Amino acid sequence: MPDHTEDTLQFDVEKYVRNSKKVDISDLDLSQAARYPVSDDEVRALTYMCDIESHTIVYLRAILNTCAVEDSQTTSFLSCWAYEEFFHGRTIRQFLDAVGAPVSATRMLEVQRASSFTEWLKEFGSSILCRFSRHFHGAYLTYGAISELSTLEGYGVMARRTRNPILAELVHRLAKDERRHFSFYYNKARLELRAPNARRLTNFVIRHFWLPVGGGVKPDSEVSWILSFIMGDAEGAEIARRIDNTIAKLPGLEWFDRLSVSREEALLELRQRRNPLAPQLAVS
């Protein structure tokens, strides 16, 4: 990955804003989607991702309560980002409708109501932390980078694995957007984390409050399920390591191993749930 100076980052943000658009699937004939196989697990994973993508507006409200709102590059990005994520949720919903697994009209409200205390605390804590340290921005950007990278890898797995060519193309297009989102968060986090105080605060926040994509919004059992669905096999272990290694290149985050750890915990939990008498062996 090239080294990004502040000038090139500025250019990247401008380029991102210029190129921002809703995901275009007008050339995909969704009426044909049900002609190809869609597994129950794929429907479950797509419903999960639809919930998370649609939850972006709620997440945006939380971000705008933090010092992130004071950075013009970030607010430019967020304006376009929320728009794009909205269309991710909408696109997935259209696919689920087309294959006979519709998401209810009140789904978004149900997800918001089910969001846990952890999510509320995260939102509240972020706005408080900002009052004491402008370096919270680095933690938020790092958190965003991990989420976007996890999401793009997840869509990549679904695109490679599915036997439904329309779904494969659809999630492939979503992954391309997620890569642009990741690029912003990651490169901007790298700049913020040059400051020692930003590194210290980010380490504290990520060590104590980081959750996988959907954590705090979806039930813990569902978070474990999707981790195992996406990363449960040998390729998944490699993906978890790849995400960890990428995040560990950020200043001060050399220790980062949370995707691999979360994957192992999720697999262990699912194994225990299926067979409560099974010995608690580590999963590889």
Ligand SMILES: [Fe+2]
């Ligand atoms: Fe998305």
Ligand SMILES: [Fe+2]
């Ligand atoms: Fe994204």
